[in-house]
Amino acid sequence: MSLRIGELARKSGLTVRTLHHYDAIGLLTPSGRSDAGYRLYDRKDVMRLHAIQALKSFGCSLAEIGQALSRGKPELPDILDRQVRALDAQARRAIALKDRLARLRERMRNKEGTDVDDWLEALGMLHVYRQYFSEEELMRLRQGRDKDAWRELAGRVDAAVSAGQEPDAAEARELVRDIIGQAGRTAEGDPVLLVKMRGLLDREERVRATVGFSQAALAWIDAAVAAYRRDCRPAVPSGTALGVATLRAAHQLLDDPPVFVDPLALAMVGPGREAVIRNDPARFAAGTLPGLRASVAVRARCVEDAWAAARARGLGQYVILGAGFDTFAYRTADRDSRIFEVDHPGTQAKKRQRLAEAGIAAPENLVFVPLDFERRTLAEALDAAGFRRDEPAFFSWPGVTMYLPEATVLETLAVLSVMVAGSEVLFDYAADPETLSEAERKGREAIMDRAAAGGEPWKSCFEPADLADRLARMGFVVIEDLGGAELTRRYLAGRSDGLRKSGVSRIVHVTIPRSS
Structure with missing residues (x-):
């Protein structure tokens, strides 16, 4: 049996990036490749990986491991003997950890002071017992922490709050920059780790007390950071929303049978554009447009199929991130669920104007949530809109991630990862273009050129196995990750018009598992 890199990463507890690095330095080269170019690891590779990790656990550097393996494979029985001895030592450390935690518990009960180092040292001894951070994340936090710097910042925030300084005041700018900089240094710029750090502060009063931030101070920081982003980042309206709406409308006229039925699509593009589509549909059948049209239609169908299944499982909240000119809320007969349309304020205003012009009323179970994904906290916007955090929800995020920096995508996913099970x-x-065929890469370049010409360049891409690893580390379980071939088989099989979904973009569906 052969494993792809993502499968091997998940089963071994390593990251895809680590396996990529081992391959790059010649330490662990996969024995084969799939037709699509994916790395394939067999039993020999897994045994070699076990030897690598065992030697690494004994303190050998990667260079030393490479030299040892190049001189001849170490005998696995000997390695296993050493691992047994190492586990015995680990058991002794676990006992020491138990004693240390017991002492910390007594100090807390006796209201004796504890230091950040007390907690981080205890956490540093934890391996599988971690509540908030993985071993790798905790190691990075320990390397980047500066308790004195954080306490100094906490004092400055308290002073600003006590003085009644408004979070959006010009005087707050320097303090906000220092906080953002220190957070970046502590988490090494990892947005997922930043979200986890903030979640720890939100939920653990003892940690807040240790660091020195009160709830009021955290609320002030949130407001100050939001104001700083508004002032320092340009507005980025979703200009592609109208283009997507146009392709959805053209699909209704050009493709028989339609993959995705939307009787309101033509009304949403406005009378002028509707007339163009009706009078000259051939203009939407040239170049890359058929592929784009198929991609938009398949994506819309996939989203609504998944929501229908989730609704049948009992979910009652549907959040559409980057809703654009989506018409689901106005077409569905379901008035018992709550639907939240989240989008850039400018795009949302244009949509509401179109709805009014077309005489389409917003249903009572729909809530508009204005949000610039690069300038405001998603959780904050949803809370203000009446979203229930204690109830599970279905989030769709179509056609947005590629226009955002990777860090913003991961930060948003990290926020979603802490939603209710x-x-x-x-x-x-x-x-990632490395996973595409030559024809798909050319198509990708054409799409990116079109987007950039419209002022909205693509800013991120992901290698599927690497993304799966990142999602797993956030706590998600991947239900499916579908490429062009799978989506074509599901939604476009047997058509006579040749519509196909390329692999330029993929659709991934994940869940937050319930407790067993």
């Missing part, structure tokens, strides 16, 4: 997320993403 049973919640689901479906989104599409641009595939």
Whole structure:
């Protein structure tokens, strides 16, 4: 049996990036490749990986491991003997950890002071017992922490709050920059780790007390950071929303039978554009447009199929991130669920104007949530809109991630990863060009050129196995990750018009598992 890199990463507890690095330095080269170019690891590779990790656990550097393996494979029985001895030592450390935690518990009960180092040292001894961070994340936090710097910042925030300084005041700028900089240094710029750090502060009063941040101070920081982003980042309206709406409308006229039926699509593009589509549909059948049209239709169908299944499982909240000119809320007969349309304020205003012009009323179970994904916290916007955090929800995020920096995509996913168990997320993403065929790469370049010419360049892409690894580390379980071939088989099989979904973008569906 052969394993792809993502499968091997998940089963071994390593990251895809680690396996890529081992391959790059010649330490662990996969024995084969799939037709699509994916790395394939067999039993010999897995045994070699076991030897590598065992030698690494004994303190050998990668260079030393490479030299040892090049001189001849170490005998696995000997390695296993050493591992048994290492586990015995680990058991002794676990006992020491138990004693240390017991002492910390007594100090807390006796209201004796504890230091950040007390907690981080205890956490540093934890391996499988971690509540908030993985071993790798905790190691990075320990390397990047500076308790004195954080306490100094906490004092400055308290002073600003006590003085009544408004979070959006010009005087707050320097303090906000220092906080953002220190957070970046502590988490090494990892947005997922930043979200986890903030979640720890939100939920653990003892940690807040140790660091020195009160709830009021954290609220002030949130407001100050939001104001700083508004002032320092340009507005980025979703200009592609109208293009997507146009392709959905053209699909209704050009493709028989339609993959995705939307009787309101033509009304949403406005009378002028509707007339163009009706009078000259051939203009939407040239170049890359058929492929784009198929991609938009398949994505819309996939999203609504997944929501219908989630609704049948009992989910009652549907959040559409980057809703654009989506018409689901106005077409569905379901008035018992709650639907939240999240989008850039400018795009949302244009949509509401179109709805009014077409005489389409917003249903009572729909809530508009204005949000610039690069300037405001998603959780904050949803809370203000009446979203229930204690109930599972289905989040769809179509046609957005490729226009955002990787860090923003991961930060948003990290926020979604702490939603209540049973919640689901479906989104599409641009595939790493290395995973595409030559024809798909050319198509990708054409699409990217079109987007850049419109002022909205693509900013991120992901390698599927690497993304699966990142999602797993956030706590998601991947239900499916579908490429062009799979989506074509599911939604476009047997058509006589040749419509196909390329692999330029993929659709991934994940869930937050419920407790067993």
